[in-house]
Amino acid sequence: MTEPDGSSSDADADGAPSEGDAGGGSPPDEPELPDDVDAVREALVAWYEADHRAFPWRRTDDPYEILVSEVMSQQTQLDRVVSAWEDFVDEWPTTAALAGADRADVVAFWSDHSLGYNNRAKYLHEAAGQVESEYGGAFPRTPDELQELMGVGPYTANAVASFAFNDGDAVVDTNVKRVLHRAFDVPDDDDAFARVASALMPDGESRVWNNAIMELGGVACGKSPKCDEAGCPWREWCHAYQTGDFTAPDVPEQPSFEGSRRQFRGRIVRLLGEHEEMALDALGHRIRVDYAPDGEHGREWLRGLLSDLSADGLVRVESRDDQTTARLR
Incomplete structure (x- = not known):
């Protein structure tokens, strides 16, 4: 059970993660998972199998x-x-x-x-x-x-x-909790984490799935997230990526991303999720109060963000009748 820097945490003496107190009472409302859970699963497994840290114990059964x-x-x-x-x-x-x-x-x-x-x-x-x-x-x-x-x-x-x-249940360690909290807005509740983790894991695939989701937490979704740098496969569905709120159970304070390109990419994805299509300047004014078409943070800057999102397969940019528009793919 490893932290992003390769160290382990919240382990008790027998090696099991410490159980938090859920506080009793009724469990919180079940978070809403994406409609196409199979696509979520396939994206994570493909990302893991394409490239992952080559620890020697991953080469043995x-x-x-x-x-x-x-x-x-x-x-x-x-x-x-x-x-x-x-x-x-x-x-x-x-x-x-x-x-x-x-x-x-x-x-x-x-x-x-x-x-x-x-x-x-x-x-x-x-x-x-x-x-x-x-x-x-x-x-x-x-x-x-x-x-x-x-x-x-x-x-x-x-x-x-x-x-x-290849015959285990869904692993729920610190990394997995962080991923589920950010990606699917799972509340900080042990039972909720366990239910969602189990619902996501494909039947009979505990070996690759548990390796993959732990890798996601260790490489892309650490305390300081590297969503774009690590090519996180869940950006399309991720609640944190769309809202810009990357807090998590083990990240009580907002990571340092204020004003970063990642923050504004998240705002773009969120807005385009609310509108079928947006013109370039309308989008710019909505994501940044100091947006000025010809200024430092203007059309050229915004086109760069859209270009990144387009390369990731998230956004389609079209130019017609002297107007540039953007929409989600």
Whole structure:
């Protein structure tokens, strides 16, 4: 469960994200998802499969190797985890090898690689012993069974079930909450996040889906969003992108985007969503109070924003009868 900078947060001692207090009472109104949920799903998966961070544990479906990566990633920057993970699985390539190791050696490895929370090394060693003694060396497959392993909480169990066996539920970590809150205006409520995450995930696709939505939160939708720079595949539907409000449960204050091109692109998309078509100057005056056709923030500046949106496939710009108009595609 990683933050945009590659570090993990809101994890409890067993590796599961801390549960917030939803406050009791009736759940909030269900947020309205786009009509074409299949298009939303396809856009995210295509974006992920076209290009994503090549962490070595994403190239394996070995549950032991994935468990090691999940335990190491808790509150540790992923750049540091890569070399530690590679060294660990070289030293102890199987649960049998780890179970047979001296626990002091495992803890020393953990400390030498600055992974923090040395009790996690003890838990991992104990879990390997359980796999060997209680499961005959065959890794448990379901989230419920995986939670029987020492130090494995609901989040970690679901991650291993998803990434190793493609048989998990929708992952809901800090990154995923941020994405859902911004994209679909999901309220800051754990039950609401879980319901929406489950509704979005395609059946039988937990491996690619959970990887993809976590990648979206880590690369494009961090605390300081990089919507256009990272080519976020959900800009067409995103509530935050259209309104310019990028606050989120873990982003209590507005990120620094006031006056940025991203802010004005968001205003353009929102306005064109309300009007079938708008003339260039009418649009300019609506998105910026100091818009002046021939000024610094005038037609040339506005055409640049529209050009960016057109290149992203969001806006169509047409010129006819000496008038330029814009509309959503």
